[in-house]
Amino acid sequence: MDESRDVIDKLVQITKIGALGDGEKVRIQALRLVRALRQSSNPLADHIQNEVFSQNFDQGSANAIRRVKDSGLNSPVPADNESNSDLLSVEDPIYLPNGFISSEEIRGPLNLIISERKNTRRLIDAGITPTSKILFTGPPGVGKTVCAKYLAQKLKVPLLTLDLATVVSSYLGRTGNNIKKALEYAKSKPCVLLLDELDAIAKKRDDSSDVGETKRLVTVILQELDQWQGENLLIAATNHYHLLDAAVQRRFDQIVEFKPPKLEELMQVGIALVSGGNVPKAWIYFVASLMEETSYSDFQREINNLRKALLLEGESGAIEYLKKLLERQCAADDRVQRKNLALLLVTKGKSSQRTASKITGVSRDTLRSALAAGAQ
Known part of the structure; x- marks a missing residue:
C-alpha cells in the first residue's frame, strides 16, 4: 500500500x-x-x-x-495495523456498581494475591517468586471478569483487556504480532492485564483439525507467558479449560476455578441490586432459588427485569413476571418442585401464603397442609 x-x-x-x-x-x-x-x-x-x-x-x-485519569497510561494503546482498531480496552477507574461479591473459595486466593503484590519485596528477599500469572477458569457469567476488575481496583491500577477471540485474524502472522504488541505494551505500564477467551488461541496442539497457524499461536503465547515478569499481574480467562494446551496450563502460577453460584451468593447480589428499592426480599429469594447453579449474569438479568416490571406495572405485573420465569425454569407438571418453591417462599423468604400461591400456582390449602406437616 x-x-x-x-x-x-x-x-x-x-x-x-x-x-x-x-x-x-x-x-x-x-x-x-x-x-x-x-x-x-x-x-x-x-x-x-x-x-x-x-x-x-x-x-x-x-x-x-490518551490519558486514563492518574493511571500512568500516557501513551496510546497499540492498534491493529490494518484496521487501526485498538488491541486493548482500558478501564480506569474500575467501576463495580454492585460491589464485589464472591464465594470464600474465590475470595481467599484473590486476597492472597493482593497481599503478595503489597509484599513483593519481602517475598523476593526470602527467595520466593510472587504470583504474576493467574488462570481463571469456569463457565460464562460466574464472575471471572468481575474478579479481574476487583484485583485491579484493589491494586489501584488500570485494567487492560485483550479479547483473544476478536484479535484472531485470517492473515498469517498478524495475530501473533498483535498479541506481542499488546503484551509488550502491558509490560511497560502499571496495570492488570486480562487475556480473555484464552482458549481461542491456546488450544491443544494435538488437534488434527487445526491449521498450522493455530499451533504457531500456541508457541507465541507460551513465549509471551515465559517472558512475563515484573510487578504487573497477568490474568487469563477461559470457559473451556479442557481445551487448553497442557503446556499453556503449566505456565500459570495459580489456577482459580469458578463454579456456578449458590443460593446464598445470589441473594447477596440480589440485595445489592435492589438496594434502596421496594422489591420484596421474598421475591429475590424466589428468583435466587430458581437460578441457583446458573450464573451471576443470568440472575442479574432476571432481577433487573423484575424491578422494571414492578416499577412500570406494579405488584400485579411483577408477580406475572415471576410466574413466567417459573414457567421457563420449571415444568408445568412438576408439582413437587412448585410446592417446594412455595414452601421456601413462605419459610425462608418470609412471603405470605397468598403471594406464594399466586406465584407458584400451588393452592393455599395444599400449602397450608404442607406447612402443617412440616411443623409436626
Missing part, C-alpha cells in the same frame, strides 16, 4: 470516529497519523500537529495523547 493511500485510509478512520463524537480517539488516531508521516518526512505531519495539538509534539506529547 503506497503512502497516499495509507494516509487516506487513516483520515477516513479519523473522520468515522469524529462522526461518533469520540474526541479523544480522534486525537489518538491523529497522533498515530502524525508519527507515520514523520517517519517519511512528510510536511503534512507538522500541519496536522499544529491544527490538532496545542502542545509541541516532541516535548509535550504526553499531554496530547
